[in-house]
Amino acid sequence: DAKTTQPNSMESNEEEPVHLPCNHSTISGTDYIHWYRQLPSQGPEYVIHGLTSNVNNRMASLAIAEDRKSSTLILHRATLRDAAVYYCILRDYNTDKLIFGTGTRLQVFP
């Protein structure tokens, strides 16, 4: 499975934008980029996914580098509820499983 590298932790202030980076230099052409987050004492929660083009949904935006070797999850205005561990996951097109890494722990300060 292709690997991702994320910073262990990041901090943000409430109502500021947050850019969460992910490196995946060994990504293959068929790997999809998925982001999930895990709030304290909860199960993981889907955030967004993409393949090549940038993606937006009500939760976040996903910016994917042209060479696909990195991506950035963008939270446009962080709230206290966004404090969580954010996982960047590469999913091979032919598999039913998500391989979670250690993720980035995001702290949001009032």
Add this chain to the structure above:
Amino acid sequence: EPEVTQTPSHQVTQMGQEVILRCVPISNHLYFYWYRQILGQKVEFLVSFYNNEISEKSEIFDDQFSVERPDGSNFTLKIRSTKLEDSAMYFCASSEASLRVNSPLHFGNGTRLTVT
């Protein structure tokens, strides 16, 4: 918003005992999964299940583990003879379509299994 529910929230069992963890997936979902997270470690895939069959499983999911959808609404994970190292948070998930078409997984809030 519909959600995946898991019961019990915490289960304590003795080593060697059988345990069944229960999940009620979202009602129109067709794909079902179990993951686990040992305290302080990564979330790990155990098994995926579709059309009453296992579609994929990890090395962790050995002969001690089994899954079942007994009645069209519940999805269960059975551990036949629990070991200390089975202590973990077990998450059930479901999705409307296959993850192979990037259908998002919806996770429950987990059952914490403690084996003593």
